[in-house]
């Protein structure tokens with residue numbers, strides 16, 4: 001049974017139902033029983049797989065994008081290469097292999113990893129060596145031009161849900177409900193007090209669920225102000241939508257299977273979809289002049305995914321060629337990650353970002 005459950009019960013019994021962001025925060029980051037505090041959840045043996053864990057092709061395309069934007073920014077040296085939530089360090093290892101092809105950029109890059117999980121910090125150092133700096137938050141990042149990368153990071157940050165009622169928006173909270181004779185289980189409920197919309201929401205019908213993450217907004221605001229103050233650019237890649245969306249996207253995954261988000265607190269990965277339209281609007285409001293978005297599949301193909309896959313497959317046995325084709329399909333195929341995952345690029349100057357031509361206007 002979940003070791004966190006008794007603590008959640010006590011918390012709710014004394015403090016009342018908790019906002020979903022608090023539930024997510026405790027499940028993911030509780031100092032002892034939090035999901036990311038305990039072990040490495042990634043890869044085939046873990047609970048879920050991410051794009052960099054599928055194939056080196058993903059990180060190589062991201063590395064090529066970073067190299068391109070570094071040139072477009074006028075080759076700042078030194079610069080901070082910052083990854084948010086780097087998991088096992090696989091993406092950064094693939095990026096650094098690409099950057100090593102250009103002596104100038106390799107010399108200018110200083111690697112900074114923002115990571116809250118002690119287990120994953122250890123895995124990252126093991127993979128990447130000692131020439132990097134770990135940070136718990138963005139506060140301690142160096143004041144210098146910065147290139148950012150975040151893959152499946154924002155979807156793990158605590159999010160709230162709101163339900164549209166006649167009077168406004170009411171928080172969806174997690175409390176305790178009776179089951180059977182004298183049992184009690186975690187259950188969703190709706191707070192009776194209506195509040196104003198936590199973010200622009202248009203005319204939503206009663207019953208509509210709206211998600212909003214104060215933690216994501218805060219993080220994005222810090223990225224924007226750091227980038228504007230010291231110059232730079234970045235790439236945010238995640239599961240989500242390019243247009244404002246509604247609905248409950250909270251998802252729990254354990255052993256590569258979807259489970260009930262309230263069933264295994266602290267023992268399953270919890271995520272919500274990222275609202276990229278909201279992100280773009282926030283970055284625009286903060287004053288960033290370049291913001292573009294696209295789908296992961298189109299982005300990877302435009303960065304040369306197929307050419308690189310062909311190169312990798314040359315003079316390799318057929319089974320390895322099949323594995324490469326399968327990886328391409330998983331990363332970029334419409335039925336796999338290609339359409340579900342989105343890419344947002346931004347920069348502190350007006351410039352054309354590679355592979356993200358579809359200029360959007362997040363009004």
Ligand code: SAH
Pocket residue numbers: 036042050051052053084085086087088091114115116117120136150151152153156157
């Ligand atoms: N980017 C990696 C891992 C994604 S999993 C990949 O693509 O494989 C999410 C990552 O974000 C993990 O490394 C997790 O420990 C980290 N993380 C989650 N919440 C965080 C927070 N508030 N601050 C810093 N890191 C966090």
